[in-house]
Amino acid sequence: MALTRGHIVDAAMGILREYGLADLSMRRLARDLEVQPGALYWHIKNKQDLLTVLAGLILEPVGESVSPRGLALDIRGALLSVRDGAEVVALAWALDPEAPSPLLRLRTLLMGQGLAIGEARWGADALAHYILGAVTQEQTRAGLLRAGLLDGSGTGTDASFEFGLGLFLSGLAATAAGAASG
Amino acid sequence: MALTRGHIVDAAMGILREYGLADLSMRRLARDLEVQPGALYWHIKNKQDLLTVLAGLILEPVGESVSPRGLALDIRGALLSVRDGAEVVALAWALDPEAPSPLLRLRTLLMGQGLAIGEARWGADALAHYILGAVTQEQTRAGLLRAGLLDGSGTGTDASFEFGLGLFLSGLAATAAGAASG
DNA sequence: ACCTGAACACCGTTCAAGT
DNA sequence: ACCTGAACACCGTTCAAGT
Numbered sequence: 001m002a003l004t005r006g007h008i009v010d011a012a013m014g015i016l017r018e019y020g021l022a023d024l025s026m027r028r029l030a031r032d033l034e035v036q037p038g039a040l041y042w043h044i045k046n047k048q049d050l051l052t053v054l055a056g057l058i059l060e061p062v063g064e065s066v067s068p069r070g071l072a073l074d075i076r077g078a079l080l081s082v083r084d085g086a087e088v089v090a091l092a093w094a095l096d097p098e099a100p101s102p103l104l105r106l107r108t109l110l111m112g113q114g115l116a117i118g119e120a121r122w123g124a125d126a127l128a129h130y131i132l133g134a135v136t137q138e139q140t141r142a143g144l145l146r147a148g149l150l151d152g153s154g155t156g157t158d159a160s161f162e163f164g165l166g167l168f169l170s171g172l173a174a175t176a177a178g179a180a181s182g
Numbered sequence: 183m184a185l186t187r188g189h190i191v192d193a194a195m196g197i198l199r200e201y202g203l204a205d206l207s208m209r210r211l212a213r214d215l216e217v218q219p220g221a222l223y224w225h226i227k228n229k230q231d232l233l234t235v236l237a238g239l240i241l242e243p244v245g246e247s248v249s250p251r252g253l254a255l256d257i258r259g260a261l262l263s264v265r266d267g268a269e270v271v272a273l274a275w276a277l278d279p280e281a282p283s284p285l286l287r288l289r290t291l292l293m294g295q296g297l298a299i300g301e302a303r304w305g306a307d308a309l310a311h312y313i314l315g316a317v318t319q320e321q322t323r324a325g326l327l328r329a330g331l332l333d334g335s336g337t338g339t340d341a342s343f344e345f346g347l348g349l350f351l352s353g354l355a356a357t358a359a360g361a362a363s364g
Numbered sequence: 365a366c367c368t369g370a371a372c373a374c375c376g377t378t379c380a381a382g383t
Numbered sequence: 384a385c386c387t388g389a390a391c392a393c394c395g396t397t398c399a400a401g402t
Contacts, residue, residue, distance in 0.1 A: 002385085003385080003386080025374085025375065025376080026375080026376060026377080027374080027375065027376080035386070035387085036386070036387050036388070036389095037376080037377080038377080038378075038379080038386075038387070038388085038389090039385075039386050039387075041376095041377070041378075042384085042385060042386070043385095046376080046377075047376065047377090090315075094318070094319060094322045095322075095326070097319070119345065122341075122342045122345040122346055123345070123346070123349060125316075125319075125342065125346065126312055126316070126345070126346030126349055126350075128315075129311060129312050129314075129315025129316050129319070129346070130308055130311050130312050130315070132311075132315060133272075133310075133311025133312070133314060133315045134307075134308070134311050136276070137276060137279070137307075137311070140276045140277075144277070159304075160303075160304045160307065163301065163304040163305070163308070164304055164305070164307065164308030164311070166353070166357070167305060167308055167350055167353035167354055167357060168308075168349055168350065168353055169353070170352075170353040170356045170357065171348070171349035171350055171351070171352040171353030171354075171356070172349055172353075174352045174353070174356060175348070175349060175352065184366085185366080185367080207393085207394065207395080208394080208395060208396080209393080209394065209395080217367070217368085218367070218368050218369070218370095219395080219396080220367075220368070220369085220370090220396080220397075220398080221366075221367050221368075223395095223396070223397075224365085224366060224367070225366095228395080228396075229395065229396090365402100366401105366402085367400105367401085367402080368399105368400085368401075368402095369398100369399095369400085369401095370397105370398095370399095370400100371396105371397085371398090371399105372395105372396085372397080372398105373394100373395095373396095374393105374394070374395085374396105375392100375393070375394060375395105376391105376392095376393085376394105377390105377391085377392095377393105378389105378390085378391080379388100379389095379390090379391105380387105380388095380389095380390105381386105381387085381388085381389100382385105382386085382387075382388095383384100383385085383386080383387095
């Protein structure tokens with residue numbers, strides 16, 4: 001039965017959700033779809049391309065929050081909802097920093113906060129680094145915990161994320177205020 | 183001539199500096215050292231272990247700066263001085279968040295800034311996420327540029343790093359001031 | 365004690381050949 | 384147009400056997 005790009009993407013997302021990024025290989029994907037590995041390359045360019053598509057799907061549920069804070073929390077939620085979601089998005093972002101639209105939207109929102117275009121870009125990038133780094137660490141710890149390589153004495157990840165986010169936003173507010181009065 | 187742990191680490195660091203993390207495989211390392219791959223495992227536990235040692239070496243030149251700002255800049259400098267340095271340290275940090283000592287020192291310095299122990303930990307973690315994320319992106323872009331997969335229109339990475347760092351530090355200052363007056 | 369040889373169980377990607 | 388079969392050039396890790 002006709003293999004399509006859609007089937008491949010669905011199966012890939014399934015492996016990612018259930019087994020994580022380490023188990024998402026092109027050969028494993030082919031096995032699950034009951035085709036030869038080479039067949040995948042008729043429908044997709046390469047693995048990187050596939051991961052970029054997955055990154056887009058992971059971020060799809062992110063809504064249209066009007067505050068940087070709300071958007072940041074939404075992005076974190078979307079990343080957390082897929083195993084290794086942060087790592088996949090970080091990879092896609094590294095290869096094409098203009099691709100993930102919620103990250104671009106972050107930039108737009110910061111401009112609305114009174115930052116110049118250049119500063120808004122830098123600020124949004126810094127915030128994106130923080131979000132992706134923090135969630136990657138959360139998900140890595142979750143993975144180590146599953147593997148029994150860690151004792152689960154994790155102190156409130158929600159609170160720590162919000163604290164770090166608060167640091168950023170209060171720094172942004174101070175910078176915007178300084179620019180307005182300067 | 184006697185293969186030692188030191189020789190392995192030196193050769194590994196050599197490959198990292200010259201060719202980057204993607205080329206640092208156990209088999210390539212064995213080839214360079216003119217031994218069989220299995221020989222490496224008499225001296226080191228596994229690849230992860232080796233990378234942890236390299237992460238320590240990368241951070242070794244970081245000095246004893248007394249300001250969070252100075253320390254952050256020193257850490258960035260150390261990471262930039264080795265190809266894919268940020269990625270290697272990020273990996274080591276993910277597996278053992280208490281291992282890289284400059285990152286722990288960051289925590290200590292933040293406590294000196296008037297933050298409580300819990301907040302200092304979260305603040306230092308957030309700052310570490312930012313530093314590692316920002317430098318990883320710089321180094322990834324450098325890699326893509328080398329591979330000719332990117333046109334080199336990079337806008338001042340030093341300035342953008344300092345801007346993001348400033349956001350953090352001004353947020354920290356505000357939080358510390360709030361705690362002192364509250 | 366330290367290393368070789370050889371294996372095990374994998375990778376991503378390409379491409380002639382078939383249908 | 385779409386897929387198979389088979390290959391190419393790799394991985395990390397283990398372990399009996401040699402010295």
